[in-house]
Amino acid sequence: MRTVEPRTSLFRVLNRVAGLLVCACLTLAGCADHGTSTAGSPGTQQTISSEQSAAVLPSWQDGAARAAILKFVGDVTREGAATYVSPDARIAVFDNDGTLWSEQPLPFQLAFMIEQVKAAAPQHPEWQRNPAFKALLAQDKAVLAQDRRAVLELIAAANSGMTTDEYDRSIREWLSSARHPRMQRLYTDLVYQPQLELLDLLRANGFQIWIVSGGTAEFMRVWVQQAYGIPPERVVGTEEKLTYELRDGKPALVRKPGFDFVDDGPGKPVGIFRAIGRRPILAVGNSDGDREMLEYTATGPGTTLAVLVHHDDAEREFAYDHQSGLARLDKAWDEAVARGWVVVSMKNDWKTVYRVTGAAAQQ
Amino acid sequence: MRTVEPRTSLFRVLNRVAGLLVCACLTLAGCADHGTSTAGSPGTQQTISSEQSAAVLPSWQDGAARAAILKFVGDVTREGAATYVSPDARIAVFDNDGTLWSEQPLPFQLAFMIEQVKAAAPQHPEWQRNPAFKALLAQDKAVLAQDRRAVLELIAAANSGMTTDEYDRSIREWLSSARHPRMQRLYTDLVYQPQLELLDLLRANGFQIWIVSGGTAEFMRVWVQQAYGIPPERVVGTEEKLTYELRDGKPALVRKPGFDFVDDGPGKPVGIFRAIGRRPILAVGNSDGDREMLEYTATGPGTTLAVLVHHDDAEREFAYDHQSGLARLDKAWDEAVARGWVVVSMKNDWKTVYRVTGAAAQQ
Numbered sequence: 121m122r123t124v125e126p127r128t129s130l131f132r133v134l135n136r137v138a139g140l141l142v143c144a145c146l147t148l149a150g151c152a153d154h155g156t157s158t159a160g161s162p163g164t165q166q167t168i169s170s171e172q173s174a175a176v177l178p179s180w181q182d183g184a185a186r187a188a189i190l191k192f193v194g195d196v197t198r199e200g201a202a203t204y205v206s207p208d209a210r211i212a213v214f215d216n217d218g219t220l221w222s223e224q225p226l227p228f229q230l231a232f233m234i235e236q237v238k239a240a241a242p243q244h245p246e247w248q249r250n251p252a253f254k255a256l257l258a259q260d261k262a263v264l265a266q267d268r269r270a271v272l273e274l275i276a277a278a279n280s281g282m283t284t285d286e287y288d289r290s291i292r293e294w295l296s297s298a299r300h301p302r303m304q305r306l307y308t309d310l311v312y313q314p315q316l317e318l319l320d321l322l323r324a325n326g327f328q329i330w331i332v333s334g335g336t337a338e339f340m341r342v343w344v345q346q347a348y349g350i351p352p353e354r355v356v357g358t359e360e361k362l363t364y365e366l367r368d369g370k371p372a373l374v375r376k377p378g379f380d381f382v383d384d385g386p387g388k389p390v391g392i393f394r395a396i397g398r399r400p401i402l403a404v405g406n407s408d409g410d411r412e413m414l415e416y417t418a419t420g421p422g423t424t425l426a427v428l429v430h431h432d433d434a435e436r437e438f439a440y441d442h443q444s445g446l447a448r449l450d451k452a453w454d455e456a457v458a459r460g461w462v463v464v465s466m467k468n469d470w471k472t473v474y475r476v477t478g479a480a481a482q483q
Numbered sequence: 484m485r486t487v488e489p490r491t492s493l494f495r496v497l498n499r500v501a502g503l504l505v506c507a508c509l510t511l512a513g514c515a516d517h518g519t520s521t522a523g524s525p526g527t528q529q530t531i532s533s534e535q536s537a538a539v540l541p542s543w544q545d546g547a548a549r550a551a552i553l554k555f556v557g558d559v560t561r562e563g564a565a566t567y568v569s570p571d572a573r574i575a576v577f578d579n580d581g582t583l584w585s586e587q588p589l590p591f592q593l594a595f596m597i598e599q600v601k602a603a604a605p606q607h608p609e610w611q612r613n614p615a616f617k618a619l620l621a622q623d624k625a626v627l628a629q630d631r632r633a634v635l636e637l638i639a640a641a642n643s644g645m646t647t648d649e650y651d652r653s654i655r656e657w658l659s660s661a662r663h664p665r666m667q668r669l670y671t672d673l674v675y676q677p678q679l680e681l682l683d684l685l686r687a688n689g690f691q692i693w694i695v696s697g698g699t700a701e702f703m704r705v706w707v708q709q710a711y712g713i714p715p716e717r718v719v720g721t722e723e724k725l726t727y728e729l730r731d732g733k734p735a736l737v738r739k740p741g742f743d744f745v746d747d748g749p750g751k752p753v754g755i756f757r758a759i760g761r762r763p764i765l766a767v768g769n770s771d772g773d774r775e776m777l778e779y780t781a782t783g784p785g786t787t788l789a790v791l792v793h794h795d796d797a798e799r800e801f802a803y804d805h806q807s808g809l810a811r812l813d814k815a816w817d818e819a820v821a822r823g824w825v826v827v828s829m830k831n832d833w834k835t836v837y838r839v840t841g842a843a844a845q846q
Binding site for chain 1: 571592647691700701704714715716718722725726727733734736743744749750751752756757758759760761778779782
């Protein structure tokens with residue numbers, strides 16, 4: 121079993137994550153004492169009429185948020201206007217977890233990484249004697265809270281050592297079968313329909329769209345082209361350690377425990393600068409981890425827009441903000457109010473939440 | 484003055500660079516005892532006739548290297564062929580120093596960073612008492628070889644502390660006026676004409692072209708769009724430390740001493756994986772630092788091509804390979820021979836070396 125040193129960024133990132141695990145286990149165990157997070161129900165989605173679907177942003181209510189977005193797109197595309205932005209500068213950055221798809225009761229990538237621990241168990245008979253492993257299986261919150269480091273070591277061990285090709289296969293398999301505990305749908309069905317329409321609108325208006333996430337690019341690249349139409353080279357995320365090696369005489373990239381770069385909070389503008397080399401003009405996020413990305417974008421030269429998605433819809437999705445242990449929206453909210461950013465109320469601004477699939481999609 | 488700790492990657496990278504400084508100073512001081520590196524003369528360029536310029540790769544001699552490249556492009560674009568590669572997978576990666584422009588007597592970015600030390604001197608009166616500073620100004624090879632660490636500290640101090648916007652301005656100013664010591668041309672005039680034609684050919688055939696360099700993306704992005712037609716988001720390089728800060732209340736990215744990632748040798752496939760997320764099918768380099776990138780590309784699935792540019796043209800450019808202290812081509816040469824990669828002889832395969840500018844360009 122690989123050891124994790126406390127001072128590595130793995131520990132720093134996953135320490136916060138271990139806190140989420142405790143929150144998540146509390147939720148899964150049915151305990152309601154961590155705020156307003158409750159599961160939504162897909163049954164309350166409104167259907168979209170054929171006239172509406174022909175309109176721009178058909179799943180968005182005709183309110184201030186929709187109007188601000190359309191005004192911005194119009195302003196930057198109107199040739200001759202003082203607000204015009206040339207196409208090569210129309211860079212849009214989107215957070216992923218909580219902005220393009222759900223992130224409760226815990227970020228879906230974390231759910232995958234925990235499943236990896238269970239999948240790796242047969243190769244680690246010694247884990248049967250590991251209290252953290254037993255607590256993970258049993259969702260024993262008391263034990264998990266006590267020994268975060270042991271939990272992190274298990275996660276690190278189960279998610280490293282393999283080649284990137286092997287890891288991608290594991291991600292793909294998991295996404296094709298794992299179901300969200302409350303929604304009972306595949307995770308890739310839990311992308312937001314109104315956001316898919318926004319991505320389409322931006323693409324149709326010459327924007328270059330990037331994901332800038334605290335999750336890893338490797339996890340996202342397996343599915344974001346199909347789900348969002350975003351190609352692999354436009355995905356920026358936290359970077360895990362990798363080494364170039366020969367395996368059976370063939371070159372491969374091998375995953376190691378630990379992170380080289382954390383693409384969250386003040387890391388997001390750094391990640392943007394390194395990957396894109398241009399300042400965005402549109403940024404969309406949902407939590408304090410997106411604050412600097414939105415600030416960096418909104419204070420850039422020329423016409424810019426910063427958009428925050430507020431999770432206030434306990435019925436159809438999850439409601440969480442200022443008090444949340446996971447993906448808190450507090451300081452970024454204050455800055456949004458002070459700077460006049462657009463705040464999207466899921467409850468009031470979105471006619472529907474999740475993308476339409478299956479029989480409903482064929483109507 | 485900022486201190487540099489020996490164990491940081493700054494020291495590891497720049498230690499090698501300090502060795503280059505000594506080599507460079509030996510060259511500049513006229514000492515010919517470090518191998519076969521000699522300056523070229525621009526007067527020996529052949530002119531390009533109007534008929535030739537209408538042809539594909541007109542500055543390439545009609546030899547094996549040109550034929551192999553054209554065959555590869557034909558193979559991957561021929562629909563229905565077993566060798567066909569769909570456009571979204573036509574990823575080409577190019578090293579920069581020594582592959583797209585010259586890198587002697589020392590990498591041009593390093594020449595810039597040294598100029599930054601001189602430019603910063605007025606803000607550092609204490610440097611007047613620093614032997615390394617005096618040695619840098621005097622190109623005193625003996626002193627520079629003795630105290631590499633002091634040299635590295637000067638370079639780190641002179642190239643950090645400012646915002647990225649300020650640094651970009653410095654790069655731009657330097658490029659607009661600094662002249663190569665032997666060629667007496669602007670550095671951006673020392674890009675290779677035959678490679679510009681190769682880039683055009685690839686673009687015309689649906690390739691997505693990336694630079695993957697040991698130099699920094701920040702330095703390159705100032706000029707590579709104009710010189711090569713490569714946009715900022717397709718530039719991958721060594722990553723310097725950056726922090727997101729408020730300066731005078733405005734968000735800025737500030738340069739710190741040190742490197743977070745070295746995009747050289749085995750780092751290149753890692754940089755490619757992180758930035759692009761797809762395996763290239765064409766890789767072009769010139770030294771051992773490109774070996775893993777070429778190997779990773781050439782051993783990928785489907786139709787691939789690895790190309791090495793061999794600097795064997797002492798008359799028109801510089802000749803350096805197996806014995807070179809800078810940009811050695813030794814192990815990669817052996818692998819090229821063993822694996823059947825294409826090796827381009829600058830002397831025999833290129834009718835002209837540098838891009839045509841000024842009056843000659845208007846003929």
